[in-house]
Amino acid sequence: MLVSSKVMAECSKVFKAMLSVNFADGTELAKEGSAVITLPEDNPISFIPLLHLLHSHSPLVPKRLALGELIEVAILVDKYEMGDSVKEFAGKFWAENIEGVDGFGFRKESDVVGTLFVTFVLGMEAEFEPAVRWSVFRLSEREFERYVRESEEELGFSLPGRMIESINLARRRIIDIIFSFLRVWFHHFPASGTQCRHANRNCDAFFIGTLLLSASKHGLWPPPSDGLMLESQPRDLIDKVERLEVKTLCSLTCEDLHEGWVARSSFSGVWGMVEMEKMVTKVKEWEVVVMEKPIAMSWYFMSKK
Numbered sequence: 001m002l003v004s005s006k007v008m009a010e011c012s013k014v015f016k017a018m019l020s021v022n023f024a025d026g027t028e029l030a031k032e033g034s035a036v037i038t039l040p041e042d043n044p045i046s047f048i049p050l051l052h053l054l055h056s057h058s059p060l061v062p063k064r065l066a067l068g069e070l071i072e073v074a075i076l077v078d079k080y081e082m083g084d085s086v087k088e089f090a091g092k093f094w095a096e097n098i099e100g101v102d103g104f105g106f107r108k109e110s111d112v113v114g115t116l117f118v119t120f121v122l123g124m125e126a127e128f129e130p131a132v133r134w135s136v137f138r139l140s141e142r143e144f145e146r147y148v149r150e151s152e153e154e155l156g157f158s159l160p161g162r163m164i165e166s167i168n169l170a171r172r173r174i175i176d177i178i179f180s181f182l183r184v185w186f187h188h189f190p191a192s193g194t195q196c197r198h199a200n201r202n203c204d205a206f207f208i209g210t211l212l213l214s215a216s217k218h219g220l221w222p223p224p225s226d227g228l229m230l231e232s233q234p235r236d237l238i239d240k241v242e243r244l245e246v247k248t249l250c251s252l253t254c255e256d257l258h259e260g261w262v263a264r265s266s267f268s269g270v271w272g273m274v275e276m277e278k279m280v281t282k283v284k285e286w287e288v289v290v291m292e293k294p295i296a297m298s299w300y301f302m303s304k305k
Contacts, residue, residue, distance in 0.1 A: 001044070003051055005029055011054045011085035042079075046072035053089055054082070065097050068155075071114050074121040075157050087123025098127045109139065110147040117157050136171045137235040144168070174234040178241065179223045182215060196250060203249035211246045218243060 008015040018037065020026045029035040050073050052060040065073070077086055098115055112135050119128035135144055144167065152158050186208070196203035215221035218240040224232060 001047065001051060004055065005035070007055055011082050013081040015080060042076060043072055046076055049073060050076055050082075050086070053086060053093065061093050063093060063096075065094060067097070067111055067114050067118070070094060070097060070118045070122075071155060071157060074118045078121045078157070083121060083123060090122035091124045091126065094122070095124060095127055098124065098131075109143070110150060112139070113144075113147045113151045113159065114155065114157075116163070117151070117159055120159075120163070132167060132170075135167050136174065138233060139171075140233050141168050141171060141230045143231075143233075144171075171234060172229075175229060175232055175237065178234065178237045179220075181241070182220060182223075185211060186221065196248065198250055200250065206249040206252075207246060211244065214244045214246060220244075 005019050009019050010016075017023065018025050019029055019035070021030055025035045025037050046069065049062050049065065049069075052058075077083055098119060112131055115131045116128070116135065118124070119131055139147070145164070148159055148164060194201055194204055196207075212221060220237070220240055223229075
């Protein structure tokens, strides 16, 4: 492939060093006006779209690349330190190739790791942040780290260690919020005085009992051990919280529910308002920021109509 030494030196720190007089290729270039550089470890096919992009040959830049092809391009960008040169244009040409990010779905779950790598290396911020959220909410820590390991072994790329750590920390934070949400009720509700509008402590006890039974049925209580926590997916836990079913004694003993006090669950309403998947409010280079807004589970008693 015939390329411009000036373009390659301007776009790549590695090529800039290779083409300097301190290296044989650079000495040959200075002496002969051209140089042949052999790169036996690299895939020449993957270099083609990248070189067209760097040389501003827009009509020749392929608009459709599969994720595997984008990974090969990103590996070259990462290896030759071209990130600053491609990030302005990569999103323009290849953003539509990142499948499933906006809808939080991938052909395969493991594709999210490749998507993280491609969008991070190519500077595609608009696609990177949704991929981070998907990794935090839709994968357990063990699943995520298994996919990371498989990508290293099978596809030859690695996510930065601090990115992996940041995603795992954010996931743990979300899981901790979910179980703290439940602890408030099991630990503090009984000690906070009578909640039943009829001042019926038996009604309160019945309420807590059915909540405990439902939480146990859905595997939410008692909280899992640290080992099992690594297998927890935040989105799955949130779905279980939204499916919790509780009853009050008053609602069962009133002949006409509208004449009594009816306990209404606001689990779904609270989670819907907070929109847990938007709790990851900002993704910095090495940090996933989790919103610290307090989350409370509320119950209200509707008076008779």
